Amino acid sequence: MTQFRTLAAVALGCGLIGFAGFAAWAKHGESQRFAAIPPALLGESVAQIERGRYVAAMADCAACHTVPGKPEYAGGYSLQTPFGSIQASNITQDPETGIGSWSLEQFDKAVRHGIGRHGYLYPAMPYPAYAKMSDADITDLWAYIKTVEPVHQTVVENQLPFPYNQRFLLAGWNLLFFKDQPFTPQAGVSAQVNRGDYLVNGPGHCAACHTGKNLLGGDLAGALHGGTLQGWHAPDLTPNPHVGLGKWASDDLVRYLKTGSNHQAAASGPMLEAVENSTQHLTDADLYAIAAYLQQLPASAEQPGPAIAADDPQMVTGKRVVESQCEACHRRDGHGVRNMIPALRDNAQVNARDAASLINIVLRGAEGPVTAGNPTGAGMPRFDWKMADEDIAAALTYIRNSWGNSAARVSAADVSRARTALGAEAWLMR
Ligand code: HEC
Numbered sequence: 001m002t003q004f005r006t007l008a009a010v011a012l013g014c015g016l017i018g019f020a021g022f023a024a025w026a027k028h029g030e031s032q033r034f035a036a037i038p039p040a041l042l043g044e045s046v047a048q049i050e051r052g053r054y055v056a057a058m059a060d061c062a063a064c065h066t067v068p069g070k071p072e073y074a075g076g077y078s079l080q081t082p083f084g085s086i087q088a089s090n091i092t093q094d095p096e097t098g099i100g101s102w103s104l105e106q107f108d109k110a111v112r113h114g115i116g117r118h119g120y121l122y123p124a125m126p127y128p129a130y131a132k133m134s135d136a137d138i139t140d141l142w143a144y145i146k147t148v149e150p151v152h153q154t155v156v157e158n159q160l161p162f163p164y165n166q167r168f169l170l171a172g173w174n175l176l177f178f179k180d181q182p183f184t185p186q187a188g189v190s191a192q193v194n195r196g197d198y199l200v201n202g203p204g205h206c207a208a209c210h211t212g213k214n215l216l217g218g219d220l221a222g223a224l225h226g227g228t229l230q231g232w233h234a235p236d237l238t239p240n241p242h243v244g245l246g247k248w249a250s251d252d253l254v255r256y257l258k259t260g261s262n263h264q265a266a267a268s269g270p271m272l273e274a275v276e277n278s279t280q281h282l283t284d285a286d287l288y289a290i291a292a293y294l295q296q297l298p299a300s301a302e303q304p305g306p307a308i309a310a311d312d313p314q315m316v317t318g319k320r321v322v323e324s325q326c327e328a329c330h331r332r333d334g335h336g337v338r339n340m341i342p343a344l345r346d347n348a349q350v351n352a353r354d355a356a357s358l359i360n361i362v363l364r365g366a367e368g369p370v371t372a373g374n375p376t377g378a379g380m381p382r383f384d385w386k387m388a389d390e391d392i393a394a395a396l397t398y399i400r401n402s403w404g405n406s407a408a409r410v411s412a413a414d415v416s417r418a419r420t421a422l423g424a425e426a427w428l429m430r
């Protein structure tokens, strides 16, 4: 409750700043704020529509705007934020309930500048990253979106409680956290690295999940140093050898983004969706560009501490649990089975500061990624019904502190909280 009050106070504070921002914006006038897209870019040839389809995959518009099993881009997918739930809009060509009557300028204003039909958009729509998209990509994307089948479906986007349902507060948010600036290539790096920079920080919006967020949902310092969302931890993507991608070769990263797994890791949860909807469709050249960009980032500073001793009581229990429940698949010494069952040793996710993804996967299991490059994904069974909080905590503490891994202990209370938050089943023996 106190946390809520603090949040409300901060939000209202931002609202005031917001008013100032809004006034300043209104004074400047919109036309000066956004440079117009040269009309010549919109040719709407078949080739342009195909390029637009590729941009939509790159930017993963379907992740939020398509509810699985429902018509494409008809909206209604609910995004849970710490402030309440927001639904993604209908962006089909229906003139009434979708964006069928929009112009390219209106589309651009929403996608790159965060202003939609009802005013400021919530940053659950990743316009802070899309702001970096090129004019050509936005225009191609629009040519493609115009070919999307119209679906008549009204979506009530804003389902937030007061005061968060007040869109003018977002002017304050934008002032604090939104840099409405186009992508600028860095000098002194290769064209490949710049392409990767564009993909990661523009359409790919990797930071939406892989960068930590403050109480208001703005980015913390330490871009791509890892973030936690909806019961998952999205790991550090810098070359940190312990918690990041320091031990991954470019081929490993490309394989992961193309097929959803490699010998270090397998994608689950939101990353599984990102691989299935987005990264598996990228060209090898673009995937290697992403790898080249991530590999030249400065490594985050996080250093491994000493591992918890093997004779610690939780480690002793953990060893017993892992030997009986996990080693049949993950193999002795945490080696895994190449490209099928992830190794638990030398695994950045296993060493991560925040064990959210590990707890999540052990409680609810994980379906292996199914991609064109990996048509029969192996699955991880769920253990919520089968194991007590204490045993799950011990198993995870053990795998986080064996075979060269080292990371903070996981407590039974952590598992219990996640069990409730994730709606996992209760332990049957209780
Ligand atoms: C991470 C989720 C997410 C992704 C990815 C995403 N959107 Fe959105 N989008 C939303 C949400 C949520 C809203 C509604 C926000 C609001 O009402 O403030 C929205 C709103 C919009 C709107 C405004 C609609 C209106 O009626 O005002 C447009 C246009 C749009 N998105 C297009 C796109 C396109 C194009 C892409 C891909 C380049 C995309 N979105 C990717 C979540 C997402």
Ligand code: HEC
Residues within 6 Å of the ligand: 199, 200, 204, 205, 206, 207, 208, 209, 210, 232, 233, 234, 235, 237, 243, 244, 245, 253, 256, 265, 266, 267, 268, 269, 270, 271, 272, 274, 279, 290, 347, 348, 349, 357
């Ligand atoms: C919607 C949120 C989301 C987006 C967007 C996203 N990721 Fe992830 N990513 C995650 C989560 C969550 C995990 C952890 C999944 C797991 O443990 O199975 C992850 C895992 C990864 C991993 C594996 C890391 C490891 O050590 O195991 C890589 C590599 C990765 N993401 C790269 C990317 C790149 C590159 C992008 C942008 C093109 C991206 N991700 C966009 C959420 C996201």
Ligand code: HEC
Residues within 6 Å of the ligand: 264, 265, 266, 267, 268, 321, 322, 325, 326, 327, 328, 329, 330, 340, 341, 342, 347, 349, 350, 358, 361, 362, 366, 367, 368, 369, 378, 379, 380, 381, 383, 395, 396, 399
């Ligand atoms: C039937 C085989 C099987 C058993 C038994 C099993 N796992 Fe897994 N595990 C898998 C597979 C397959 C994956 C990859 C799933 C995915 O993420 O798509 C996985 C993934 C994981 C991950 C995520 C690794 C990553 O890089 O994201 C962790 C952590 C994990 N298992 C821990 C355990 C623990 C702890 C146990 C015992 C309590 C266990 N597993 C038992 C097959 C198994």
